[in-house]
Amino acid sequence: MHEDSTTADGPSGESAHLAIERRLRGLAATRPAGERLPSTRTLVMEHAASPLTVQRAVQRLVLEGLVETRPGAGSFVARRPGVHRADFGWQTTALGTPRTGADAIGAALATAGPGVISLHSGYPAEELLPTRLVRSALVRAARTSTAVERAPLAGLPELLTWFAAELAPAGASAVAPPTADDVVITPGGQSALSSIFRALAAPGDAIVMESPTYWGAMAAARQAGLRVVPIGRGARAPAAGDLDDALAASGARLFYAQPHFANPTGALWTSTERADVLAVVRARGVYLIEDDWAHDFGIDAEVVPLAADDANGHVVYVRSLTKSLSPSIRVGAVVARGPALARIQADRTVDDLYVSGILQAAAVDVLTDPGWRSHLARLRGALRARRDEMARQVRGQLGADALELVPRGGLNLWVRAGDGVDMRDLARRSRAAGVLFSPGDDWFPAEPTGSFLRLNYSRARPEIFEEAVATIAGLLP
Template sequence: MHERSSVAELAGLLRGELNRYSPGEKLPSSRALVERFRVSPVTVTRALGALAAEGLIVTRPGAGSFRAAPPTGNRPTGDTSWQEVALSAETADEPVPRSVDASAVLATLAAPPPGVIELNGGYLHPSLQPERALAAALARAGRRPGAWGRPPVEGLGELRAWFAREIGGPAGTVAPSDVLITSGGQNALTAALRALAPPGAPILVESPTYPGLLAAARAAGLRPVPVPADTNGVRTDLLAQAFRASGSRVFVCQPLFANPHGAVLSTERRGEVLRVAREAGAFVIEDDFARRLVHEDAGPLPATLAADDPDGVVIHVCSLTKAASPSLRVGALAARGPVLQRLRAIQVVDQFFVSRPLQEAALELVGSPAWARHLRTIAAELRTRRETLLTAVRRELPEPAEVRHAPAGGYHVWLRLPDGTDESALTATALRAGVAVAPGRPYFPAEPPAPHLRLSFASAAGPPELVEGVRRLRTAWDD
């Protein structure tokens, strides 16, 4: 059994047995639990730790584990209604709203209820994550000289150099000094938005696009302006019009396997994006989230936009999180020119620096043979899962539902629904049928042209679960 599942299962069994013990009564020893449940000592330790964190048991080194006393119920019940006034008291000229709508982001972060198949997730299923390699990397990192000391605010030099090679490609067009280490891609994206646009300013975004970008922009008081995209990426003719009409100085795009539709920016449009932005005196934020999620049957990948940009138009954002683990919050910002100092200042003010042990662990991971093996493994697995999901969709769902583009990278497909379909009702019915899917509305910065669903094939347990998930979606559709 997978270690994480074993811990959760054992914790659940022990939680159900706690009523057998009086408060303060000692639980069976760890050795007895190992023998009874046929699990490892590590699993027992972690399960007991989970119960202790919930306040259900108390562990005493050398003595054992004991059932905790129930809460006294003396928690004060004050009156917090005054906060409604304080939180909503905005001045007329306040440019940044203090309320933030994170619902679309939380939908992809929250674990589904038990028994529900997750087709709306944004991360690899635990079975696809390189947990052994991560554990080994973390162990080696902890033994590195100075691993627990204060790192440079820009990030470790070796890690900056690694990201520079990844971003700049064989030509070496990105230098380590152009790179800042960040706490994942979302942190990098938020920092770039704050650096480049003042509150109240318009920013151009692809339509549809990643809801986390829209939430971050609105939280910073920015106004997302949609620029339609098709199977070749953003419409560059409309991009030029949008720059002129809005006066924006920022365009955010995902040139490679864009979320949610999976398109790759065509060769012709790559040059046009840079030309149009340069003529508008604008920056391009390149969100390169999916480069390490390429599928086995994909052809050669295009270089990053940053690799083809000597003039500092592109601010590049990437991370290790999507291809490794949700908890490996290590990413990078790459930029040239004076904007790099502004980005550095924002990073320092926001977080001082990224945890050094985490940076050291990232270095150990990407420098090991296990990293290359892991990327090959997920390339093959993601291709298999994509084909399984597409086959199930075509077999199970009515003809008006259509996947217009089968991406060769990333972890999701974009399903066009028949006109008039109520996305919210379908999503809610699907959840009752036992499958979680993502409605299309949150991916559009303005009114969507049609109803959609985004289906993830990375967060499910495997191909059989993908097939069952689509079958449950069909049940919801029929309902």
């Protein structure tokens, strides 16, 4: 009788089990996949163990993926895929220096997990969108020929006409307002900026940008190989003299700006500032890229685009419907005149050929529905309530001087913390505590001029603003 035949769980059985496991583990590590392992009878004889002890040792290695059993055939070294270590080193030389990296994508696009308060996102909550209109429009568009036919290269005529009409509001003084022929439809504002930068400048050229400014514009400019020249701004437009100096020193032919409720600061140019900036642009013979991202988010002020008063093509106008209608309606437009328009259209055609006709048709449906104007009126009131509540919490918990201004429109508050605060570290700790915000460092094309953070008041519910701001305040030194 074998020494462990009376009890496989006793000390001698345990010793035999380990010995068998070591034996099989060694074979599995050194023998090729598929090679047959010693039979149960052989292991029983070699280790003076019971068949049950052998079976337990084999099963342990099966669970680890080292051994596989085949009924009626025995046990074998498991067929495991070999470890392949790819050599990507050659790509370092082939690719060269990157124009943009992963760090170029701002924290505003981070995904908020369950239970996390989102003060970082640039997209309004669903209750602030014309959801019913959008859903109905998509259903109707799916029933039309736009669902199966290629859209015109420039865009659907009805949508081109609508964008042109938006640039001829009451009070605009342009002798010759833009027409549908001056409009190109794009798949959102980001694509519009990318095309403009590629079409109107060459790699190595300079582009002047306000600082701070939209991180996506900086990323698109650098992706196009442009050199960003920052010009300071705060609650006001850049000084005309500073703009003139920056254009002259850099040789830039492009000036990117957000005159209305700028992202991230919320600043709005005055009529005097508009005139002064346009005078510099015209005198220098350069383009002003006007990003009217917040056109539909006015609260205490109406938007009259600079492009409405530009007859000679100095202003290249960008407007997107994505934030206003739905993140799924990736539709925007560029309005430009002269050869610049032709170059932008050529770039868009090469890049995307055309924009989805069904999305364009849905956009037209929403924008021409009587409910659209009613929605904008309700939206203005909702944004005012949210902005005021967020401002109240920031001033109450972060200090009366934390806000340089309460914006007259837009979706964000630009908040200043005490000097010397590491905002990226604060953002990481705040996220761990359940609150996401956008650190100010993301919005500067050069070194940050202070410790800032951007808080979006259009995403989270206003009743949790107090909790969210309290969390951030508790993490500050």
